[in-house]
Amino acid sequence: MTSESNSSIALGFCDKPSVEAAELRKCLSIAQQRLLASEERIGILEQKLAEQTRELTESNQALRRNIAALEESKQRLREREAKLNSIFNAAVEGIITIDRNGCVVTANAAIKAILGYAEEELVGRSINMLMPSEQGVQHDRHIKDYIDHGHSKIIGSIREVEGLHKGGWTVPLDLSLAEFFIDGEIYFTGILRDTSQRKLQEQENREHLEELAHVTRLGLMGEMASGIAHEVNQPLTAIVAYTEVSLNLLKMPRLDTEKLAGILAKTHQQALRAGQIIHRMRDFIRSKTATRTLVCINQLIRDCIGLCSDDIKLQNIKLGLELTNDLPLVYVNEVQIEQVVLNLLRNAIEAMKDLAHDHPRRLAIHTRLDGRRFIEIGVEDNGPGIAAAELAKIMTPFYTTKKNGMGMGLSISRSLIEAHHGALRFNSLPGNGCTFYVTLPSKEQANGF
C-alpha cells in the first residue's frame, strides 16, 4: 500500500459532504498508521526468530560437543578405574575398606598374601576376624567412639599393630587409616604393611648392638677393675680391724656388750657396703640385659659415680652435682644407660688427667627436664676439650685419642641412646673443656613410641 492509492480513495468522497470525508480520511489515516505499526512488529518478530534459530543451532552444537566430551571422560574414567584396580591388586600393601559397622567392603590381593584371606572370604564379614581377639573388642568401640565423637589420633598416622593370619598366627603390621563418605555414609580404608622382615632385622640389630655393648662393657670394667678393687678393700680393711677388736673385747674379763654391739653394727654396715660394690659390678657385666624397667636417672648417676669415686678422689676432682629432684622415671635398659653414663664419666676423668698438677679439675653433672618431656643428662669437664680436627671423628667406631682405648665407647653410647629414642650430642670449647648431653624420653613420652 502506498500513499498515492490512499489519496485517490479520498478523492472519491470529496464531492460528498466534507465532514464525512474528513472523518473517513481520519479513519484511513489511523488505519494506515496501524498498518505501519503492525508491519514494524512483524519485522522485529522475524528478526527475533532468526536470532533464536541461530542460538538454537549453536546450543545444539555445544550439546553435541558435550556429549563427545562426556563419552571421552567416561572412557578416561574406565581407563582410570582399570589402572587403579591394577594398582589396588598389584600393591604390596594390603588395602581393605570397611563400612561404619566394621564390615569389609573391599580387600585387595595383597591382603591374601599378608593375612591369608581372599577378598570373597572377607567381604561382608567383620574386620575383627583379622585381629587378635583382645584387639577386636576394642576395635568396635574405637569405630563407634570415632563416629560419635569424631576424634582419633589414628586417622592419618601410621601405627604398629598385630594382624591375625588365617593360619592362626599373628603378623606385625604398620597400619595407616583414611576415611571417606559416599552418600553421607562413612567408610574407612586401612593400608597394611607386613613388617615381619623389618622386625626381624630390628631384632638382629638389637641383639648385635647388645653383644657389642656387652663386650665394650667388659672392657670398661677391666679398665676400672683396679679402682673398684680399692673400693672393696676399704670396707674389708675396716671389717678386719673391727672384728679383731670385737674378738679382743670378748677376751676381756668384763664384757662391754654395748661397745661390742656398736662395733658389730659398724662391721655389718661395712660388709653391706662391700657387697653393694660387688653387686653393682656384677650387674654391670651381665650379658643378658634385654629388659627395660622404670629407672630413676638420678640414682643411676649416683651409682655410676660410686664406681668412679676412686679416680675422682685420686685426681683431686671437684665434683659438682645438680640433679633435679622429682624427675619423671625413664623406661630404659638400666645397664645400657649406666654404661653410657659411666663412659662419659670416664672420658671426662681421663680428659683431665694430663692437666697441670695444680690446675683445678671440675666434673659437673646435671639432670633436668626439658620442655618436651625429655630428660637431659649433662656431663661437663674442664679438660683440654676436643681439637677441631677431631670433632667430626670422635663418634666414629674405632677412633680414639686414648693410649689404651678401643675407640668404641662413644659410638656404642650413641647407638644405645638412639635405641632408646634419645640423642647423644656434645659441645666442646678447645682449651676449655667439653660437655656431653644425653637426652632420653621420660616414661610419659616413651609411651608414645
Add this chain to the structure above:
Amino acid sequence: MVFEQNNPVVYLVDDEFAIRDSLTLLIETAGFDVQSFASALEFLDCYDPERPGCLLLDVRMPEMSGLELQKALNERSLDIPIIFISGHAEVADSAKAFRAGAIDFLEKPFENSVLLERIAEGIHKDIYARSQQSLKREILQRLGQLTPREMEVLRLIISSHSNKESAKILKVSNRTVDAHRARIMEKLQADSLAELMKIAMQCDLL
C-alpha cells in the same frame, strides 16, 4: 683419752672414715695412743715433732697423697717412721715409699698382727733415733766448749798421732800437749782414748 706429752703416739692419716674409725679402735686396744686425720694437710697442721711416734699413712688421698706427705716430711727433716697402707699396692708406689725410708708398705686388707708389729717397730725406731739424736746434741754441745787449739789437738789425737808427734806438728812442748789432752778428756767427759774415738765418730769427726 688423755695424751701424755711424751707417750709415743700413732698418727693415722686416711681419708676414709671407716678405716680411721676401725684402725683407731684396733690400735688403741693394743695400748697405743692414736691421733687420726682425714687429710695430709690436717696432719701437717697438727703434727708435734717433739712427740715420739710413728705414722700410719694411706697412699691414695685427695689433695695431697701419702707419698707427697712423705716427701714433705723429708724436706722438713722430720724423720717420723712411716708405715704405708694402700688399697691397691703398685710396685712403683711401694718402691718410691721404701726408697724414701718407709718401714713397710701394707696392702689393705692386712693382718692386724702385722700392722701392730710394724707400729711397735716404728715407735721403737723413733724412740731410739730420738735418744741417739739427743746424745749427739749433748756431745756436740760438749765439743763446742773446746778452744780452737784444743780442737786441733783432738783432730791429731783421733787421727792416731801420739803426743810426741802432735807436739812436733804443733811446734809446742810435749807437756803442753799433755795439758791440752787432759782438758779435752775432761770437757768431753771421756775416760779413755777408746771413748774419745767413739765420741768423735758420733760427731762425724771421723
